[in-house]
Amino acid sequence: MRKIATLLLSAGLVASATTAIASSPKEDLEKFRAYFEQKFPGLQLDDFGNGAYALDADKRMQWEAMEEFPPYDEFVDKGREIWEKPFKNGKSFADCFGKDPSKVRVRYPHWDAKTKQVVTLEGDINKCLKENGEKPFKWKKGPIAWLSAFFGYEARGQKINVVIPDDPDAIKAYEHGKHFFYAKRGQLNMACADCHVKYPGHFIRGNLLSPALGQVTHFPVYRAKWAKKSKDGDGLGTLHRRYGGCNKQVRARPFKAQSKVYRDLEFFHQYMSNGLTINAPGYRE
Amino acid sequence: MRRSNHRFSGTVGSLLLVAGMVITGQAAAAEDPISAGKKLAFDRKKGNCLACHHIEGGTLMGNIAPPLVAMKHRFPDKAKLREQIWDATKNNPRSIMPPFGKHRILSEKEIDLVTEFIYSL
Amino acid sequence: MMKKTIISVGLALLIAGCSASQPEKPMSLKEQYEAALARTQAAVEKAASMEGEWRDIRWKKSKKRYLPKAIEAAKAGDYEKALKLLSIAEFQAEMGYKQAMAEKNAGPHLYGL
Numbered sequence: 001m002r003k004i005a006t007l008l009l010s011a012g013l014v015a016s017a018t019t020a021i022a023s024s025p026k027e028d029l030e031k032f033r034a035y036f037e038q039k040f041p042g043l044q045l046d047d048f049g050n051g052a053y054a055l056d057a058d059k060r061m062q063w064e065a066m067e068e069f070p071p072y073d074e075f076v077d078k079g080r081e082i083w084e085k086p087f088k089n090g091k092s093f094a095d096c097f098g099k100d101p102s103k104v105r106v107r108y109p110h111w112d113a114k115t116k117q118v119v120t121l122e123g124d125i126n127k128c129l130k131e132n133g134e135k136p137f138k139w140k141k142g143p144i145a146w147l148s149a150f151f152g153y154e155a156r157g158q159k160i161n162v163v164i165p166d167d168p169d170a171i172k173a174y175e176h177g178k179h180f181f182y183a184k185r186g187q188l189n190m191a192c193a194d195c196h197v198k199y200p201g202h203f204i205r206g207n208l209l210s211p212a213l214g215q216v217t218h219f220p221v222y223r224a225k226w227a228k229k230s231k232d233g234d235g236l237g238t239l240h241r242r243y244g245g246c247n248k249q250v251r252a253r254p255f256k257a258q259s260k261v262y263r264d265l266e267f268f269h270q271y272m273s274n275g276l277t278i279n280a281p282g283y284r285e
Numbered sequence: 286m287r288r289s290n291h292r293f294s295g296t297v298g299s300l301l302l303v304a305g306m307v308i309t310g311q312a313a314a315a316e317d318p319i320s321a322g323k324k325l326a327f328d329r330k331k332g333n334c335l336a337c338h339h340i341e342g343g344t345l346m347g348n349i350a351p352p353l354v355a356m357k358h359r360f361p362d363k364a365k366l367r368e369q370i371w372d373a374t375k376n377n378p379r380s381i382m383p384p385f386g387k388h389r390i391l392s393e394k395e396i397d398l399v400t401e402f403i404y405s406l
Numbered sequence: 407m408m409k410k411t412i413i414s415v416g417l418a419l420l421i422a423g424c425s426a427s428q429p430e431k432p433m434s435l436k437e438q439y440e441a442a443l444a445r446t447q448a449a450v451e452k453a454a455s456m457e458g459e460w461r462d463i464r465w466k467k468s469k470k471r472y473l474p475k476a477i478e479a480a481k482a483g484d485y486e487k488a489l490k491l492l493s494i495a496e497f498q499a500e501m502g503y504k505q506a507m508a509e510k511n512a513g514p515h516l517y518g519l
Binding site: 023028031032034035182183184185186187189191198247248251252261 | 463
């Protein structure tokens, strides 16, 4: 009897080891969400969009006070100005993204079957500028983050809805991002998943680690840490700016914002938060 | 010939020994291994143990990993404790603890000192 | 017979090994540096090809930048310093590559999901 059980068990182990690699995005998403819901049984799905603040009452109170007069408002307004200002050729961002700015954020990131790559919102902002003879923005902060934050703000209340098409190249990009997320890297030997899957809700020094589920809903993010570093209190930064910061902290060489690696990571990372409500931009420490 | 040589090396040897004692004696006067180890353990750019562990006397401590107390009880063999600091992934490949020796985050000497400090807790 | 052959082959290898490891002329510091630089650069590219490069080898915003600083030291004629820095860079590159290889099959199954 025991022998049979052992046999079954080892067969199961082998099976799970192989299926873990061959699982579909949909299966990954179900397991991912179930894991976090089990880990934090008191939370509703959308609570995860509030990150660490959903997990700690004291921090949540301070945060809610900040969100009453949010320091990112003036930068969202700057984003709106950029949206409204025509290019030198008379056209504007509306010619690239459509007239309704509230319908932009939910289309990203997406797979582009023609170029066989992941297209991000920031990528298309600069593409639009270039196609209209304008100088592209810098990738991580400033105007690109303002405009992206404006699109996020306009899309508040809508749900993340990333589509991974049944195209081997799209699956490959998704798998690449997924692998990046779970692989240990850098001199400190840490994976994204070490902090944000295994230990969310724990403190690392004075910082409460956020769950990976729901991280993308509030990006671009306004970080007090970034505001302090800037001259004019602009703490807004893009998702890829944050990726770079995380990689640097584990002493891995960060990749460039909008590199293939980070676009693929974003594809996986955003997909894992499908169904969560967009609440960008968010305020974070 | 042989004898004088022997005597010579003996003199050099004891001279070196004396010099060694003087040097270590001075270092010990400046700082004992436990407090030197504590400095490294608390330094954010060195051990940064407080990022994850509770240690008496620390501030802004993390709670990812077990508090560092009763270490002699948990690691009766100091060498085992040193191994854990040197490469925690040997026991658990997915451990979040950085492999301080394997990845040369700390030098061997620094690991000795940190071990002394942690062992004293 | 068999044993004898093995022993003599072993001896031959040993002798060959010894003579190979004894260069006719000792390498100058500059030559050592040039060899170490080539080795390190290859190791860094290998780590980078696996997305396994560490922060402090050559990234422009790192304060340490062991590899470019080694090159600077060599340009200033300080080959000893250059070699020291290169040995750190080479170690980090090799470890980054090893780490990436060890993580080749990383995925959610390792995290209980």
